[in-house]
Amino acid sequence: MEAAGAGAAGDSGAGQLSGHRARWAVLAVVCLAELVVVLDHTVLNVAIPSLTADLGASTADIQWVINAYALVQAGLLLTAGNTADRYGRKRMLLAGLALFGAGSLAAGLAATAGQLIAARAFMGVGAALLLTTTLAVVLQVFDAAERPKAIGVWAAVNALGFAAGPVVGGVVLTHFAWGAVFLINIPVVLFALAAVVALVPESRDPGAGRPDPLGAALSVLGMTAVVYAVISGPGHGWTSPEVLLTALLGLTALGLFTLWERRVPHPVLDPRLFRSRRFTGAVTGVVLITFGSGGALYLLTQQLQFLRGATPLEAGWAVAPFAVTVVVLNATGLPARCIARLGLPAVISGGMALLAAGFAVVALAGDGSYGLLLPGLVFMGTGCAFANPAIAEAVMGAIPREKAGAGAGVNSTMAELGAGLGVAVLGAVLASRFAAGLPGAAAGAESLPAALERVSGPAEREAALQAFASGLETGQLVGAAAVLLGGCVAGELLRRAPRPGTGPTATGPDDGVPRERTEPAEPGGAADGGPGGVSAAGAGAAVVAGVVGAAGAAGAVVPAATAPEPAGGDGAPDPAAASGPAGGDDEPADAGARERRT
Numbered sequence: 001m002e003a004a005g006a007g008a009a010g011d012s013g014a015g016q017l018s019g020h021r022a023r024w025a026v027l028a029v030v031c032l033a034e035l036v037v038v039l040d041h042t043v044l045n046v047a048i049p050s051l052t053a054d055l056g057a058s059t060a061d062i063q064w065v066i067n068a069y070a071l072v073q074a075g076l077l078l079t080a081g082n083t084a085d086r087y088g089r090k091r092m093l094l095a096g097l098a099l100f101g102a103g104s105l106a107a108g109l110a111a112t113a114g115q116l117i118a119a120r121a122f123m124g125v126g127a128a129l130l131l132t133t134t135l136a137v138v139l140q141v142f143d144a145a146e147r148p149k150a151i152g153v154w155a156a157v158n159a160l161g162f163a164a165g166p167v168v169g170g171v172v173l174t175h176f177a178w179g180a181v182f183l184i185n186i187p188v189v190l191f192a193l194a195a196v197v198a199l200v201p202e203s204r205d206p207g208a209g210r211p212d213p214l215g216a217a218l219s220v221l222g223m224t225a226v227v228y229a230v231i232s233g234p235g236h237g238w239t240s241p242e243v244l245l246t247a248l249l250g251l252t253a254l255g256l257f258t259l260w261e262r263r264v265p266h267p268v269l270d271p272r273l274f275r276s277r278r279f280t281g282a283v284t285g286v287v288l289i290t291f292g293s294g295g296a297l298y299l300l301t302q303q304l305q306f307l308r309g310a311t312p313l314e315a316g317w318a319v320a321p322f323a324v325t326v327v328v329l330n331a332t333g334l335p336a337r338c339i340a341r342l343g344l345p346a347v348i349s350g351g352m353a354l355l356a357a358g359f360a361v362v363a364l365a366g367d368g369s370y371g372l373l374l375p376g377l378v379f380m381g382t383g384c385a386f387a388n389p390a391i392a393e394a395v396m397g398a399i400p401r402e403k404a405g406a407g408a409g410v411n412s413t414m415a416e417l418g419a420g421l422g423v424a425v426l427g428a429v430l431a432s433r434f435a436a437g438l439p440g441a442a443a444g445a446e447s448l449p450a451a452l453e454r455v456s457g458p459a460e461r462e463a464a465l466q467a468f469a470s471g472l473e474t475g476q477l478v479g480a481a482a483v484l485l486g487g488c489v490a491g492e493l494l495r496r497a498p499r500p501g502t503g504p505t506a507t508g509p510d511d512g513v514p515r516e517r518t519e520p521a522e523p524g525g526a527a528d529g530g531p532g533g534v535s536a537a538g539a540g541a542a543v544v545a546g547v548v549g550a551a552g553a554a555g556a557v558v559p560a561a562t563a564p565e566p567a568g569g570d571g572a573p574d575p576a577a578a579s580g581p582a583g584g585d586d587e588p589a590d591a592g593a594r595e596r597r598t
Helices: 023-055 059-087 090-106 113-141 145-176 187-200 215-238 241-261 271-277 275-305 312-332 334-342 344-365 370-397 401-437 448-454 457-496 536-552
Strands: none
Touching: 023 059, 023 113, 023 187, 023 312, 059 113, 059 241, 059 401, 090 113, 090 187, 090 241, 090 401, 113 145, 113 241, 113 370, 113 401, 113 457, 145 271, 145 312, 145 334, 187 271, 187 401, 215 241, 215 401, 275 370, 275 401, 275 457, 312 334, 312 370, 334 344, 334 370, 334 536, 344 370, 344 457, 370 401, 370 457, 401 457, 448 457
16 A cells, blocks of 8 residues: 555654555544433433432523533534644543543432533533544544545444433433443443554544644634624523623634634634635535534424424434434445545535435324335434435545644534524424414413413314424424435535535645646536536435445455546545545645655
8 A cells, every 4th residue: 555645643743544444443443432422412401300309400490501511512613623633632532531531430420400410511622622532533544435434433423322312311310320421431441442542543633733722713703702692692581681692702712713723824624615615515514404403303293292292312212313313324335435426516515405305204194104204314313324424425525634633623523513503593493483373362371381381172183283283393494404405515515616626725834825626627527517517406316326236236346456447526425546635726735735646
């Protein structure tokens, strides 16, 4: 195997780690580290009644137990990714595991609500490091041919953690006190620490330069304030002074962050990335898919519990087909093979179209039989199995691999922001429709249980239930429309972006000034809309055809040394490249991406 070029280096800054001999074991380790973080997002939901009783926690306390974790994590993601690139991804992965484990221990032993809130904030620091370093390590140890499949596994673990959280939490609480939902993290963290030390290679950006403390501080302040405004808007009111002032503070800080990053030689995040259609399209996809899916899945849990009468544990089991579909499809390698055959634009658009169709089916199923809900969950899982790894591949492929931590930070930050906006906006749609449809006796009720307490007689009770069902349906359909729109926009931007190796590139060898390439794009490629590219309009059918074609193809992915050039337009990974794609206009290009295997 030919040594790749000057991409992400080992600890000494020389050589690349692509094709690491223990790469699949490394993937298993980083997925385990990721799983404990994702589980913690949902496992707490089933413990809230026990927390309230044992700690005497108020509603505000419970909100801060949940929000402290989310706020700290979201605020630190960009800085955590840059820190991992600068000081070593393995080192920061170990630090994240240690911090997360210590926070879990403190949370499990907390005796007051204040102690639990502080422990959850501490866990958020570790979670930010883990979410960025896990994806960055994947990019380092896998070459371009295998990277889509590896990212698919990484994305499948995300879905598995979401669905398994309530189930794991319910099983644990059946036998133990509420603190056990945190303490179960400890043995997993200890095992992961040992495995990371033994298996994960160190890598860092050899050209990281001097730290950017002001940029880091502005990004933390801006993202924390914006996310706080988003998650507190529904409770305090979107026009309340607290929400408006916090949002203004966050946007001002992010504006100053952008201006500052344009001036420093080694920024936390290079603003020129957003001039790249490839990067912008991928980020658009991240925000809108998480906006729609985060909000619609939030409404789905309410649909299952309030309309179908399920407990949190039963709701977790009911959503399981969604996660199982994601895991099974990624285990077969179908999404990775479709990316190679069709290209990223088609797979992203088609996957998000399937996800939107799933949301629509779930919305229209209402409180009908589970048999009506099941096809929607399978559609959702299929869409996520194709769209999520393709979007992550597009984001990471648009950034030089030596900046893998920064790329993972952007991906995770946009996902957190999109999910928070989805819950807030679609929750507001639900509340508006619900309030408009309530009978007079229940006017002003802010929740379905409160409304049911005020009504009298079967007719008014049915009217209140119908008002809630109508709000859920409208909110889920708005989420479906957002996902569909995101798929079309992201796919079209990626389709119009130059193919890797053509068009403008970014950083020059010394000064980081964007430079133009002079060689023309390949005829018929995605850059010029020729037959080499798949249009977003036909992407849904293309993905279905790709699944059928990939399923009938020879079992394994074609080895890198003999793989043909994909015909999928921009974004299709080049199986012969030793590094991630560097295509896109004005985007930083990795010199190693242009080297070929021999």
